[in-house]
Amino acid sequence: MEGVLSRVGHVACDHVLRRACQGVRDYRRTRYSRDFGRVRCGGDMAPDWPYCRSGGPPLASRTGLRSRLVPLERPGHCHNDSVGVWTDPIDRRHWLDCDYSCKQGNSRTERRVVKVPDIWARNISKRFPSDRGEITVLQNMDFAIEEAEFVTVVGPSGSGKTTLLRILLGLETPSSGDAGIDPGRAAQGVAYVAQQAPLLPWRTLLQNVALGLELKRELTDARLDSARDLIGKFGLAGFEDFFADELSGGMRQRVAVIRALASNPKILLCDEPFTAIDFVERLRLNREMKFLCAVMGVTTIFVTHNIDEAIFLGHRVIVVSRRPATIVATYAPKLTRGHDDPVAAREEPEFQRLL
Numbered sequence: 001m002e003g004v005l006s007r008v009g010h011v012a013c014d015h016v017l018r019r020a021c022q023g024v025r026d027y028r029r030t031r032y033s034r035d036f037g038r039v040r041c042g043g044d045m046a047p048d049w050p051y052c053r054s055g056g057p058p059l060a061s062r063t064g065l066r067s068r069l070v071p072l073e074r075p076g077h078c079h080n081d082s083v084g085v086w087t088d089p090i091d092r093r094h095w096l097d098c099d100y101s102c103k104q105g106n107s108r109t110e111r112r113v114v115k116v117p118d119i120w121a122r123n124i125s126k127r128f129p130s131d132r133g134e135i136t137v138l139q140n141m142d143f144a145i146e147e148a149e150f151v152t153v154v155g156p157s158g159s160g161k162t163t164l165l166r167i168l169l170g171l172e173t174p175s176s177g178d179a180g181i182d183p184g185r186a187a188q189g190v191a192y193v194a195q196q197a198p199l200l201p202w203r204t205l206l207q208n209v210a211l212g213l214e215l216k217r218e219l220t221d222a223r224l225d226s227a228r229d230l231i232g233k234f235g236l237a238g239f240e241d242f243f244a245d246e247l248s249g250g251m252r253q254r255v256a257v258i259r260a261l262a263s264n265p266k267i268l269l270c271d272e273p274f275t276a277i278d279f280v281e282r283l284r285l286n287r288e289m290k291f292l293c294a295v296m297g298v299t300t301i302f303v304t305h306n307i308d309e310a311i312f313l314g315h316r317v318i319v320v321s322r323r324p325a326t327i328v329a330t331y332a333p334k335l336t337r338g339h340d341d342p343v344a345a346r347e348e349p350e351f352q353r354l355l
Contacts, residue, residue: 117144118185118267118299119168124177125324126163136324137163138174143318143327147185148297150290152304152314160325161303162195165269168301181267185299189216190267191260195275197252199244206231206240208255212263227262233288234258235281249276254285261292268293268300274309283342286312291340311335311354312342 126138137160145151155161166172167179169192181190191212199208209227213219231237234254244252257273274282290313293300304310310317311333319329331354335345345351 115146116182118147118149118182119145119180119301120182121164121168121179122177124164124167124174124179126160126167126172127175138167139324139326140177141320141325141327142177143330145299145301147299148294149315150293150300150302150313151316151318152302152310153318153320154304154307154310155320155325156322157305159320159323161320162271164325165192165271165301165303169269185266189263189265191263191265191269193256193260193268193270193273195271195273197256199247199252199255201244204241204243205236205247205255208244209259209262212259216263218263223262227258230258230262230292233292234285250278250281253277257285257289261296261298264296265298268298270300270302272303272305275305282306282309286342287340289313307355308342308346311351312345317354 124141128135167174213223317331321328
């Protein structure tokens with residue numbers, strides 16, 4: 001049909017995608033071919049494709065590195081016939097632009113840019129088979145976490161919060177729905193802090209902290225000095241040469257958090273990392289954790305049972321129910337003078353209201 005986007009495996013050509021992807025760090029990994037097809041509008045190539053609905057500068061210059069297309073739930077299908085579909089070159093997922101339209105007889109294509117979240121879950125459910133029948137752990141969970149956002153998840157024990165993190169990491173497959181991490185951000189580094197700190201017993205504390213840097217081949221003197229600085233901030237200075245079996249449970253948990261942050265991730269998932277730490281030390285670690293994630297621009301999802309901790313740390317607090325876990329409420333704490341002090345935060349009316 002004239003004036004409608006021609007649909008092929010990849011519906012863009014080199015000329016268009018070079019403009020749309022300009023300034024995107026991941027462009028060096030893309031490999032497009034002219035054989036993939038062309039964007040046509042009114043019978044001609046649409047040179048103005050990377051423009052927004054309101055006109056103005058090209059897509060990349062308007063939105064910077066975060067201009068991506070949102071995931072398509074059913075690849076190749078949409079309720080809107082004017083929607084164009086193409087395949088992401090990094091993880092081969094299908095993506096769509098929710099408002100891609102062509103005006104017949106007009107060589108200009110109008111479009112709306114949709115921002116892709118760093119972490120997303122769309123209507124995911126998870127069921128496990130058992131001898132007593134199928135057990136539903138998660139049911140219809142839906143959320144999105146933006147770049148550099150710190151989101152805490154609170155819920156009862158055994159409600160499936162760990163399963164949720166494993167699904168987001170790709171370690172578990174949801175029974176229905178879809179979830180994942182933005183591949184562009186994931187390529188820059190993902191870290192996961194489990195409930196039980198998996199330290200290597202033949203390595204010292206410092207060597208365990210440096211493990212992520214070794215795997216990424218980024219172990220330099222400067223990065224090692226930064227790791228030592230983190231060890232001091234988390235109260236473990238002087239224990240650098242101690243082995244894992246010489247550390248307490250709370251110290252091992254701190255080592256796992258330090259190791260994750262030392263690798264300079266862009267995505268961080270934490271599963272109750274401070275449960276074995278005393279109250280006073282936990283307050284100090286909460287302050288350090290919040291400050292470091294903000295400075296480093298880390299997108300964080302932090303599972304905890306501690307409501308006080310969740311309110312202080314989170315830009316948003318997601319509250320989940322008992323199994324099967326569903327999202328029952330989402331709050332956005334607006335702390336002012338106590339935003340960087342967990343003790344002062346408890347005196348704020350906003351904190352008391354949410355508590």
